[in-house]
Amino acid sequence: MILTKAKDEKILREACDISVSILQKLGKEIREGITPLEIDQKAAYWCRSYNVEPAFKRVDGFNYHTCISVNDVAVHGLPTDIPLKKGDLVSIDFGIVHKGMYTDHCWTWSVGKTNTKNLKLLKAGREAVESASNYAVVGNHTGDIGHEMERVAKENGFNVLRIFVGHGIGKTLHDLPDVPAFGKKGKGTLLVDGMVLCIECQVVDDSGDVKIDADGWSARTKNGGNAVMFEYMVIVRKDTPEILTDTRDWNIFVV
Numbered sequence: 001m002i003l004t005k006a007k008d009e010k011i012l013r014e015a016c017d018i019s020v021s022i023l024q025k026l027g028k029e030i031r032e033g034i035t036p037l038e039i040d041q042k043a044a045y046w047c048r049s050y051n052v053e054p055a056f057k058r059v060d061g062f063n064y065h066t067c068i069s070v071n072d073v074a075v076h077g078l079p080t081d082i083p084l085k086k087g088d089l090v091s092i093d094f095g096i097v098h099k100g101m102y103t104d105h106c107w108t109w110s111v112g113k114t115n116t117k118n119l120k121l122l123k124a125g126r127e128a129v130e131s132a133s134n135y136a137v138v139g140n141h142t143g144d145i146g147h148e149m150e151r152v153a154k155e156n157g158f159n160v161l162r163i164f165v166g167h168g169i170g171k172t173l174h175d176l177p178d179v180p181a182f183g184k185k186g187k188g189t190l191l192v193d194g195m196v197l198c199i200e201c202q203v204v205d206d207s208g209d210v211k212i213d214a215d216g217w218s219a220r221t222k223n224g225g226n227a228v229m230f231e232y233m234v235i236v237r238k239d240t241p242e243i244l245t246d247t248r249d250w251n252i253f254v255v
Contacts, residue, residue, distance in 0.1 A: 001170025003194035003235065008101070012170065012196070015052075015098035016105075016233060016244040022046045023094050023107060023247070026066070030090055030109050030254045033083050036068035039092070040079035047096060055095035055102050055173050062217070067093040067106075069218070074202040074210060074227035075164055076217045086112045089122070091229040095173065102173045104198050105245040106231035109254045117205065118226060122252045124156035125203035125228035128181075130248060133199050136234045136241035140191050146183030149201045153181075159208035161227075164219070166200040169233060191236045196244075200231035 003009045025046055029039050043065035047054050054065040069077030069091040070084070077091070084090060088111040095104035108122060132148040145166075153160045166179030177189035181201040206225030213220055221227055233244040 001168060001175055001196050003196060011099045012101045015096060015101045015103050018050050018052055018098055019096045019103035020245050020247060026092050027109055030111060032086050032111060035081045035083050036079035037081045039068060040064050040066050052096040052098045055097050071226050072221045072224050073218045074161055074204055074221055075219050075229055078215050078217050084111050087114050089118055089226055089228055100171060102169055103233060104169055104173060105233055106229045107247055108228040108230060111254055120156060121158060121205055121226060121228050124153055124158055125230050128152040128201045128203055129199055129230040129232055133232055133234050133241055133243060136197055136236045138191060138193050138236060138238045141186055142177055142179050142188030143183030144185050145199060146180045147185050150182040153203045158203050158205055161202040161204060161208055164202060166198045168196060169198050170196050193236060193238060195236040197234050198231055199234055202227055202229045
């Protein structure tokens, strides 16, 4: 979607503010002993409280309010009834529909203190998306964004998943253009003013290949390496992109 109407932009900003508020509340629920399924039920409660619809429930065949991916599940994890343990890495991918506008964003937390390698992975995943978001300016291409995500991951000794991509968003959950977490500078779709993008990246301590669990959704790293995922919604602008789901001041950890 390309924003051309002030009304649409206003509604989208409202949606993002609500969505960030809910995701923050869900992050605060993360602790030893709680299950991802219980966190998903909290998401249901907060969606009702804010009178919004969970976006992912509109996806055919998906019956949850969130995707919650733990440790070696890189993306699309189905909320399970397995209690979280100290040191687990937990990604909550979440979105809503508010007055016809969709949101989609993700953050990864650690259940308490984690080890040095996981901490490096968390920092690399966050940096990859935040640094790449700076390239969402008029005249750049999707390849500039993807190149930066892969560069950060590789420089930290990790890989990105190539099978899953970021995307446009607005009046649908997944819109054009695709925004891969890799690419060549100056290649891909040209970015124009008002374009709304989900810039996302799964950074993995593994080969970058995945296998899909029997549930048909959960994408697990091939060799059992841990994964993190971060995702921001961004408006392309002439000089400085606008981050709609701005969580840059969040702490990675759950203490």
